[in-house]
Amino acid sequence: MTVPSFEGKTTQKAAVCHGAVDLRIEDKPIRAPAEGEAQVAMGVTGLCGSDLHYYSHGANGTFKIQAPMVLGHESCGIITALPATLPAGCTLQVGDRVALEVGINCKNCKYCKEGRYNLCKNMRFASSAKTFPHLDGTLCEVMTHPLDLLHKLPPALDLPLAALAEPLSVVLHAYRRAHLQPAARVLVLGTGAVGLLACALAKASGATTVIAVDIEQGKLDFAAKMGWVDGTYCLPRGPRVSGAEALEAAKTNWEALQKDAVVTAVEGLEEGFDAVFECTGVESCMQMAAFAAAPGSKVLYVGMGTPVLALPVGAAMLREVDLIGVFRYCNTYPDALALLASGKLGDVGKMVTQRYPLDRAVEAFEDVKRGKDKDGNTVIKVMVGNLDLK
Structure with a gap:
């Protein structure tokens, strides 16, 4: 497997939502991983209902976009860079295939300490306008992410299928x-x-x-x-x-x-x-x-x-x-990835009905909005991103 490199690069492409039906492919800065983070080359991101609400209405329920925001949160990728020092017990390495759990909780509140971190009032969730400043999502080429929210994939699990761990x-x-x-x-x-x-x-x-x-x-x-x-x-x-x-x-x-x-x-x-x-x-x-x-x-x-x-x-x-x-999830990713790798759920990969590169993200969202692609095929799950990353 060839590990992508972003060394020497300062910008990347990302799908940025500015409001209702206003999604633009723009340049965004590349940030090196800080202590406790990894840099991850994004594979594919599955588009879901909340993404569609933001794309179509500039809001998801009561959560309204207040500033341009990168969409996407059902994602997987490959670690491309790590900080000089890793926390004790962290075994992640450059080249590891990972699924990203994108809700960053505070770890200090009552709910985090009880293990119900999905209820953390201070949580910042990638591609959600619930908090401001918004936390950008995963429809981009590369991003940094907390090490403890990167879940290494089972060897038998294909990288694109790992994006289904979020739903x-x-x-x-x-x-x-x-x-x-x-x-x-x-x-x-x-x-x-x-x-x-x-x-x-x-x-x-x-x-x-x-x-x-x-x-x-x-x-x-x-x-x-x-x-x-x-x-x-x-x-x-x-x-x-x-x-x-x-x-x-x-x-x-x-x-x-x-x-x-x-x-x-x-x-x-x-x-x-x-x-x-x-x-x-x-x-x-x-x-x-x-x-x-x-x-x-x-x-x-x-x-x-x-x-x-x-x-x-x-x-x-x-x-x-x-x-x-039911609000999001907590303590589920390892079991979700294991289930996907086990085959017990059947051939769930067939749910992925359309795939688009990042620069065609608008076309992908229009497919989801219609429920049909341009050839009249039913849309179930659309994946957007680096289709060559395995």
């Missing part, structure tokens, strides 16, 4: 909060990358029934082809609604699903599921999740993007349904 970490964190038994019956709303990985993990973990719901039949067909679901249901497309209209749509959609063959074929399933993983962030789907959960079960709210919404809390309370928020 898989979200799913792992949600699954741990669900505390499901092996024979669980699971509903997954939304079959983007996170939803598909939720389906795959549920099946690998012993769920007896996994049903996926989306408005895009192509994604549902992909989930079925991969063997990650026992049934699918395609919701009718309609305008995005809120408030009372969203609640009415949620009730209608759940009643229709209850009567569909994918539910009626399983005894008792019309009463609801043991867990519902809501992976869209769409208000009507978040409401539908509460209705679709069986009495005494759980809803995992994984999707984000709706800043203010109404949930049918009364309907959940009367049936002791736990409504559980």
Whole structure:
């Protein structure tokens, strides 16, 4: 393997978001690693829903871009430089292939000390406008990153596949909060990358029934082809609604699903599921999740993007349904990488449907926005970056 070199270079290319539909490929400075950091040549970055929100609206929920920000956070790369002195116990070397965990926590607050560092109020997360000054993301050629947030890849794991460790970490964190038994019956709303990985993990973990719901039949067909679901249901497309209209749509959609063959074929399933993983962030789907959960079960709210919404809390309370928020992840990366390398989730690499070099990042985002590429192929996961880095 040839390790890229940036010696003597002072600038690099990066995909910088200035606002809604304003993404520019610009020169950014290259910074040498400081104490406790490594320099990493970026491989590929997977584009996700939050990236799309920033690209499309200049905001993700209530987090608005206040200054130009490099997007991207689902990333992997190769270490190209290290500081002169490494901390005790650090075994990383130049040339190591690594996945980047991009949430930099303070390590000193109550939540960090309890191991729930995803809740750290002082966390700076790459490509998130939650904090200001923003921390640039990974859609660039090279970046410096804390050593303790670089995770060495298992030898059997291909570098591009390692970028899926970030969305898989979200799913792992949600699954741990669900505390499901092996024979669980699971509903997954939304079959983007996170939803598909939720389906795959549920099946690998012993769920007896996994049903996926989306408005895009192509994604549902992909989930079925991969063997990650026992049934699918395609919701009718309609305008995005809120408030009372969203609640009415949620009730209608759940009643229709209850009567569909994918539910009626399983005894008792019309009463609801043991867990519902809501992976869209769409208000009507978040409401539908509460209705679709069986009495005494759980809803995992994984999707984000709706800043203010109404949930049918009364309907959940009367049936002791736990409504559980899922925010990013913590202590998941080693397990996520091991899972990806093990093959237990199936051929998840097939989720990567489009690949673009960094200088075509705008085209990549437009594909994600449309849900189709220029040839009409369904978009599931788009990777952007150095396609030659292995």
